[in-house]
Amino acid sequence: MANPYPQVYFGDRIVDAGEASVGVGSSAVLYGLSVYTVFPVHVDGSARTAFRLDDHFRRLEESCKIIGIDRFAAEWDFARFRPAVIDLIAANAPTEDVFVRATVHVVESIPGTRVRGCAIKVSIFVYDAMPIVPQDGMRLKSSPWRRIPDNAIPSRAKVNGAYVNSVLAKQDAIDSGYDDCVFLDGNGHVCELSAANIFLVRNGTLITPDVSCDILDGINRRTILTLAAEDGIPVVERTIDLTELYIADEVFVTGTSSGTSPVTEVDGRLIADGRPGPISQTLRKRHTAALRTDIHHGWVTRLF
Numbered sequence: 001m002a003n004p005y006p007q008v009y010f011g012d013r014i015v016d017a018g019e020a021s022v023g024v025g026s027s028a029v030l031y032g033l034s035v036y037t038v039f040p041v042h043v044d045g046s047a048r049t050a051f052r053l054d055d056h057f058r059r060l061e062e063s064c065k066i067i068g069i070d071r072f073a074a075e076w077d078f079a080r081f082r083p084a085v086i087d088l089i090a091a092n093a094p095t096e097d098v099f100v101r102a103t104v105h106v107v108e109s110i111p112g113t114r115v116r117g118c119a120i121k122v123s124i125f126v127y128d129a130m131p132i133v134p135q136d137g138m139r140l141k142s143s144p145w146r147r148i149p150d151n152a153i154p155s156r157a158k159v160n161g162a163y164v165n166s167v168l169a170k171q172d173a174i175d176s177g178y179d180d181c182v183f184l185d186g187n188g189h190v191c192e193l194s195a196a197n198i199f200l201v202r203n204g205t206l207i208t209p210d211v212s213c214d215i216l217d218g219i220n221r222r223t224i225l226t227l228a229a230e231d232g233i234p235v236v237e238r239t240i241d242l243t244e245l246y247i248a249d250e251v252f253v254t255g256t257s258s259g260t261s262p263v264t265e266v267d268g269r270l271i272a273d274g275r276p277g278p279i280s281q282t283l284r285k286r287h288t289a290a291l292r293t294d295i296h297h298g299w300v301t302r303l304f
């Protein structure tokens with residue numbers, strides 16, 4: 001099927017998708033040395049809006065800073081990023097909601113593994129906003145693969161190469177008949193899924209691993225924490241044991257490509273009665289609304 005979104009921002013302009021490529025000898029290809037983010041763009045009549053665009057850009061900057069991709073801060077800022085996204089959306093003219101993936105590639109071909117001062121190229125492309133996990137109740141398997149710790153490849157930075165860890169764990173879960181994995185750290189504490197953050201509800205309190213638990217600091221995780229606090233739901237960020245998931249009243253996940261989606265089973269154990277719980281459903285509705293309508297947070301950016 002023809003690509004419905006054939007225009008790609010690459011380097012400093014919009015090109016046909018076939019022209020946007022990085023070399024086989026680049027560090028991006030050889031070492032997975034790229035960082036990225038994915039954000040949703042909502043179509044509402046003739047208006048196009050992006051969710052938490054500035055936060056996504058900031059996380060891209062932070063990922064570069066952590067990894068040492070210093071050319072990004074030298075060459076890019078939000079004032080350059082925003083019009084690039086607007087041009088891309090205008091060029092592809094989506095008529096349905098889409099996801100946008102923005103990547104900073106280290107394109108220099110150099111012998112050996114280093115990063116500082118290396119040339120970069122930014123690519124931004126659009127694709128269908130299809131959720132990557134079931135939306136009506138997913139089954140998770142705790143992974144035999146451990147989450148990469150902050151002192152190996154930091155999960156806080158969204159580095160392409162690090163996603164081999166996610167691929168191993170997700171494929172193992174799929175091969176075992178599950179929808180996705182739950183990553184644990186070296187001490188057996190819960191981290192996140194292959195590409196989503198995790199929450200549980202116990203006795204009315206919302207609990208999620210804190211940001212020092214080898215997780216990505218998800219934009220939607222932050223969103224849920226804000227919305228829950230506004231709804232008067234007590235929120236705790238702390239380490240979580242795997243067995244706490246088994247006895248939770250509710251479990252759900254968040255992420256751009258996952259939405260806010262309920263978990264109905266972990267390691268063959270039903271979560272409560274195996275149906276999505278009330279707090280998950282309320283927060284899911286609030287999250288869906290927040291993606292579209294900027295009530296008071298300044299989260300929704302009108303592109304045009």
Ligand code: PMP
Pocket residue numbers: 038192193194195196197215216217218219220221254255256257
């Ligand atoms: N954790 C990982 C490992 C991810 O890849 C993602 C998806 N970007 C998330 C969490 C959720 O992050 P966000 O809410 O920013 O999409």
